[in-house]
Amino acid sequence: MKKLLNTVYITTEGAALRKDGENLVAEIDGVERGRVPFHMLGSVVAFGAVLVTPPLIQALAAGGVSIVLLDRIGRFQARIEGPVSGNVLLRRAQYRISDDSEEIVRSIVCGKVANQRVVLQRALRDYGETMPPEATAAIAAAVDRLARILRRAALAGESADVLRGHEGDAARTYFSVFGHLVRAPDEQVRFLGRSRRPPLDPVNALLSFLYTLLVHDCRSALEGVGLDPAVGFLHRERPGRPSLALDLMEEMRPVMADRLALSLLNRRQVRARDFEWRDGGAVMLTEDGRRTVLTAWQERKKEERRHPFLEESAPLGLVPHLQALLLARHLRGDLDGYPPLDLEVSHARARDL
Template sequence: MKQTKYLFNPGRLSRQDNTLKFTPVDEDGTEGQPRFLPVEQVSDLYVFGSLDANSALYNFLGKEGIAVHFFDYYEHYTGSFMPREYLLAGKMQVEQTKHYLAAKKRIEVARAFVEGAACNILRVLKYYNNRSADRRDRDLTDAIATIDRLLLSVPTAPDVPTLMGIEGNIRQTYYGCFDAIVGETFTMNGRSKRPPQNELNALISFGNMLCYTACLGMIYHTQLNPTISFLHEPGARRYSLALDMAEIFKPILIDRLIFRMVNKRQLQASDFRMETGGCVMKEAARKRFLQEFDASLKETIKHRSLGRSVSYKHLIKLECYKLQKHLLGMETYRPFKAWW
């Protein structure tokens, strides 16, 4: 079974027969013990250290359908190497483009993304608001009511900019609850992105980028074009459909993970450091977070419609399939909403 592999140390990646060979290299140029990754076991690579590789290696990765996602020193996502799309179909490309160009069709899909995101946000807030042991310091009722009210305006949003404004207000209200959920361990003091100014913002930024790349990876295995989106504006050098899809899954894949790890003291202030580029997670904490994120993607739930257990990672692919059917006129797209 193919798995995501994470490369933290700087080094050199090369091909050795049908195996990937990673050789760590320290600051003095001294090579460490090589690590071999059988190519049939690798779905994609996440690179957090400087990587030395040549075109022959990327040709090999492309033929094997292995994507490579790059992050800089401050955990910012910087880009991806994506193999040639092997499932792209002309009819799907045409219909996806038509839905983007037709304002009425585009806003219908964009509303669904915001609706799914808002409903999953509410699910997270209601879960923490109902935990009786902590209720006296965690009354999120007003925030829940505000988001419920904003959600009612989503179906009548006349255009994408208005819808993005509603989504922004929902997010702002939601982020205002983070301090109450994590208690006294960390303080958020509002959302800050580039650079993140404190521990919670660093976790959110890092986690959101992981969710984005997970969605991008699943889109690649469908007929959808990742550059044509509906909520976020398509732009140069970015896969904006993955941004759309990530809105639905960030509350349940990332935010729940952050709350759980912080409240269980798996992440503490000593796991971060302040630098001129903002707040940065130390390597050990980053590895710990990635390990938990990877485990979350593999965790399974009993799917209501399918009647069988599916992983969270497969839920993302199922969401892509639902969008495909909508674009082809087979059935109306209904966003995924967590029920637990």
């Protein structure tokens, strides 16, 4: 039996979280709005000014449930957790290999580029006939360029820095045509090129918010198998940066975040009214917009997909945990290489059927 632990998201500023027996209770203006037993919790994520009482913090920490505090636009602020129990031998292997990590970096980069290519191919298949000819041509050219980058990245012998260059080249190619995939009816909802801190348009605001949710899930998955989220392979270590969680997220971004963002916009579930423009040009989701995205995110994680390496179906929400487990098995020496989440393999198999 597969069990996906629940994440509770608190999006209303001024909400209060407290302990009542073995339950987390959420209140707004002193009125109870929700109650969740501790044994059903995997983590708690709070946006903005949310009160968390000390007895609740103690109970969640003792039970291995993390509390993540984000600001109101989704930027990471702090993480509260109990003692971390990791396998010291596994972590020693992780630290040792992080200094000579070309093969793992190659796997991550190839998985990400392949999945970016699948997103563009799917757009051509689903909407190509209704797109302007110049958009179709641009996307097709990007698909071909990503294929060439993928072939170069797959070659053995290249250094991690060269592989990082391939990843950056692929990202520029992918996002140069990403705007053609956005079919939202609102004139304000346009993609103006990738912007991060701060996001400068609604599409970037939505992508950044989803990436924040995904990196949280990846960090939890890595801690669950005993790996150190701070010591990565593709992303270099920086104080306070979960480099390995960012590594693990890369191959999943196109599948779990980008595709969901496009669905929300193109199906008109998220509209211009769900964003607010701030002084300085920053764009952020409104509280109602965040609720809509969080509901869709939780539903997306329930969708079943066939894992290309394990050849078994699993909810998308379990994918970070499966990939973390495969990475841990590789670091222990049980697998010859780290198998990335490469949906191009599944895409090719489906095409051949």
